[in-house]
Amino acid sequence: MNFSLKRSLTFTIILGIFASCSTSTEEPWSIEGKSDQEVMAIADSLAKTFIMVDGHVDLPYRMNIKGFMITKTVEDVSVETTGNFDFPKSKRGGLDAPFMSIYIPAGYQETGGAKNFADSLIDMVSRLPVTFPTMFAMANTPADIEVNFDQGLISLPMGMENGAPIEDDINNVKYFFDRGIRYITLTHSKDNQISDSSYDTLNTWNGISPFGEQVIAEMNKWGIMVDISHVTDSAAFDALRLTKAPVIASHSSCRRFTPEFERNMPDTLIYALAENGGVIHINFGSTFLSKESRDKFDKMREDLTNYRAENGLSSDDSVYTAYANQYAIDNDVYEDVQKVADHIDHVVSLVGIDYVAFGSDYDGVGDSLPKGLKDVSTYPNLLNELLKRGYTPKEIEKICYKNTFRVWRKVQEVAQGLQ
Template sequence: MYKTLSFCLALALLVACTTPKETPKEKKDVSTMTEDELNAYAKELADKFIIVDGHVDLPYRMEVKGFMLKKQVEDVSIETEGNFDYPKAKAGGLDAPFMSIYIPSSYYFDGGAKEFADSLITMTMDVTTTFPDKFAPANTPDEIKANFEKGLISLPMGMENGAPIEDDLANVKYFFERGIRYITLTHSKDNQISDSSYDTTYTWNGVSPFGEKVIAEMNKYGIMVDISHVTDSAFYDAIRLSEAPVIASHSSCRHFTPGFQRNMSDQMIKDLAADGGVIHINFGSTFLSKASRDKFDLMDSVMTNYRAETGLSRRDSAYQAYAEKFAADNNVFADVPIVADHIDRVVELAGIDYVGFGSDFDGVGNSLPVGLKDVSMYPNVIAELLKRGYTEEDIEKICYKNTFRVWNEVIATAEKLQGS
């Protein structure tokens, strides 16, 4: 008996000594790095981790430029004047920008919302078929991972404004089948689903009775409920009604912009996190800083007067040059550190698991911060976070894991509801 025990003990020791152990990750000391070394490390992480952005307005940018009318897509495989294109995305490590299928509120009032959404979805998918060696559709986190391993940029889609649902619940399934994976309940005006933070009508004092049914259908099919743009009361209705966590695809912290209802209050951020959701930080300067908001308001007044005095339009080169000089002289833009401040605020209030990127690139005009003018510049945010003590694991969560967690929970909820 003792010999047997001795043999077993010896065998166990041999296995323990010879079984390879996982080597712990080496923690790099950023405090000893030069600026160049820190930037290189940030770029390394941007390339290493999947980067998801909750909101990029390429589809509407293409529509505005007339590509939809020409029945073609903009050549985003090469460098463009916009915030997003393939070379910039590769330089910045961006792997999965949610393409915003943005529906202006006028389509809700004047009609044609569904047809317009369809046209933008088709144009977005045309990007993937026109440049299949660079872009690919993606309807799940697993598909994004697979595309990432192939070196492809995924183009998941979210619909900004629920107006295209019209008054027919069947359209929720219809848009799911077309690839929509989140719906921003409304935009700048109250619609048939929800009140808007930019409106003052308070038509429903939150989510409408029809909107309650829409949210239930979104849960059933696996579409994330996006509460960016809604009123506070609609936000609380949404988290009460949704059986899955909700997201803010492109919002920031109201703490830094007092009175700006489009951003989320501290309590809303806490409650979003308690519900398991995630807030994606908007990079627009007016979303980030009250000082920038005030300066942009002043600039808007000055430029309105300048146009009246000169007869120039916004498209005139002389007007644009004057506007650029005014912006530079008056330091109207936010910067990368204030973006990190917003991330810090969410982490302080709720924890590291509830924040991501939601830039609004190509959707906030000329208001982007210094150091974050296009999608090539995500490493600048990562470098700032590293300076502040964020670990690789923290940054990986911010880049994609937090969003994937919520998205997978939404998918699991849909499977459960469809199976019941």
């Protein structure tokens, strides 16, 4: 059966389930009377029925460091990795289009070679569909993702995390567009030639640099989404002022829950992002989700450093890793799926359902993922929590992909007008 038809039929069945459990015409999506198992089954069906986009998955850098399924046979589709993302996990969780993060460490800004390193990661991602043609496909547009979804393939759109590979050549913006890059996070952990970083203290440009202004204009021209994750507040507001198209935050959360953590977005910036028509993709890392978890992780890092020093252990020693794992459990350092939903609730309460999406940072936040969302197979747990909070299937569909597609298509439209 064609996947589009199957999706339509499944959605009709889901709507019928909700309608049958409605207690009034004013609450047509009530799950009152449904058991936890029944609601979870609906959540799992929604995850498989809707296209699921994740704004940020750090598989490419993990492949560079540890490898991936590239050495396995095409037929062995059951093979799972130790990472947060792979084909079997994605199929179980319903993830259809994880944006592959072409992550460029800030060190390349000092030593050079950022462009070459970006190319090497793009090459690795591009080989996956060639090696596993029954699993993966590249995707440069929302339409590509829809076609791939109909064929049962996981799409691999790409975003570049850190604009350093543009170097000092504005023509490299078009170069990376041609290579398949569809968003660029303006900087990462250090100020670069484009923008100030929220993790740095220099404030080199007090926002966006003069060259960065040209970069944003060129991104608008060619249809690359401007990503304001990682930048300072000043740089984010500059980007919103400069852009002619909606922007995204590919993997950020709400500063309301993490005061003084500039990497997350304050309410004022969320309002401005919505006015621009953009979308914030919520990061799942526990330290992005609450001050309590950030404080616990800070203490854990200090205590574990002392433990290693006192016992003469390395960070990869089995005795140490066992101790560290137990420490994390005993001290309850991880947030949970409910806290991710709290961030979604907060954005919706501020600006509405049209401006929030998922940007997990899977494979990028290390061992800090919340309980219930440890890898991409667990996405139904988050949809289950949203259902229990009263979100309708149509609202969940917007969060899963429609909000991101709206921005992406508008960026394409603006580019066509500028070329």
